[in-house]
Amino acid sequence: MHDPNCIFCKIIAGQIPSRKVYEDEEVFAFHDIHPWAPVHFLMVPKLHIPSMAQVHTGHEALLGRMMALAPRLALEQGCRPYPDGGFRIVANTGAEGGQEVHHLHIHVMGGPRPWLKG
Numbered sequence: 749m750h751d752p753n754c755i756f757c758k759i760i761a762g763q764i765p766s767r768k769v770y771e772d773e774e775v776f777a778f779h780d781i782h783p784w785a786p787v788h789f790l791m792v793p794k795l796h797i798p799s800m801a802q803v804h805t806g807h808e809a810l811l812g813r814m815m816a817l818a819p820r821l822a823l824e825q826g827c828r829p830y831p832d833g834g835f836r837i838v839a840n841t842g843a844e845g846g847q848e849v850h851h852l853h854i855h856v857m858g859g860p861r862p863w864l865k866g
């Protein structure tokens with residue numbers, strides 16, 4: 749399921765260029781174009797889910813895989829190990845949650861501080 753007007757669906761399809769971090773059958777990850785932190789990438793399901801607000805029990809395995817993958821990708825992208833390093837995971841949801849792109853995505857941010865935001 750893809751939304752032809754969705755920028756992240758276009759990135760997943762390779763119709764808009766991105767700096768890819770990871771890809772498998774269900775998940776795509778790429779660097780954020782406006783990073784807030786030295787490491788800042790986005791993890792998205794290939795399935796077009798607009799936000800966390802539309803998540804249901806049928807998505808449990810997919811989201812579980814994404815969360816389990818995040819620590820590995822964070823280390824691969826240069827986040828230092830826990831507990832001195834670490835990373836932040838954010839999923840902005842809806843207008844009041846600060847969501848701008850309506851394809852579910854998890855921000856993974858890390859690296860030495862200070863950061864531009866947060």
Ligand code: AMP
Nearest residue numbers: 766779780781782840846847848849850
């Ligand atoms: P959010 O506010 O949580 O919806 O975050 C959307 C994020 O997508 C922002 O941090 C943007 O910088 C990022 N973004 C938007 N367009 C692109 C793009 N073409 N490539 C990479 N990141 C993007």
Ligand code: ZN
Nearest residue numbers: 754757796851
């Ligand atoms: Zn989409």
